[in-house]
Amino acid sequence: MQREDWRRLRAQYEELLRRYQVPHPFRVEDLSAAVAAERGRPLSLLPMPDGLPTNTGICGMWVSMGARDLVYYTPVTxxxxxxxxxxxxxxxxxxxxxxxxxPQPEMLAQLFPDLDPAMATRLLGRGRTKAGTRQEQEAELLASVMWQHFNVAPVAVPTATTDTADVLGRVLGSFTGRGGRGRRR
Structure with a gap:
């Protein structure tokens, strides 16, 4: 994707997200409820069940069923x-x-044990092998824009002591040629 494509998409995604009003502080459950309400169909957020094959590379999946959407995510992160x-x-x-x-048949059987295998093969799943596709790039860009739009980017909380920060400053300073001095008090 070209740089101009990214800019154009980003502008479109900002416009798309303006129609969602979610409370602050942001909770992904609130956005999911807003998306479900707009679509007029339930949307469930579900952890992937234990025992799925670990070599699939899949950490999330959207399954669009007849009258509802299911979003699976890995609970082990x-x-x-x-x-x-x-x-x-x-x-x-x-x-x-x-x-x-x-998706792999074993995974679908664990996610949907009551579904006919033919129906399960029509479900939507994405893995790492598809990460380079246009759709995956677009979804990744929109997810990143959501972090910024809804002001949810994780904030680093300083946990180091002043002494630790001074030592780190001296070490980093020695690599950057700034004389290796820490902060002045």
Whole structure:
């Protein structure tokens, strides 16, 4: 994708997100509820079940069923990463992406044990192998724009002592040629 494409898409995504009013502080559940209300269909956020094959590379999945949407995310990562996974899948929903790929049959059987295998093969799933596709790039960009638009970017909280920060400043200063001095008190 060219730089101009990114700029154009970013502007479109900012416009798209203006129609969603979510409370502050941001919760991904509130955005999911707003998306569900706009679409007129329930949207559930679900952790992927234990025991899924670990070599799939899939950490999130949007499944569009007849009258509802399911967004699965991996529970074995940080809350920040889970939020990003969910935002990425919500981006696919908002952009109305359709993907012809089919998740592994073992995974679908665990996610949907009561579904006919033929129906399960029509479900939407994405893995790392598809990360270079246009749809994946668009969803990743929209997820990133969501972080900024809704002001949810994780904030670093200083946890080091002043002494530790001074030592770090001297060490970093020795690499940057600034004389290696820490902060003055």
């Amino acid at each position: 940080s809350r920040t990463h889970q939020t990003h996974i969910i935002l990425h899948e919500l981006a696919h929903i908002l952009l109305d992406h359709r993907e012809p790929s089919v």
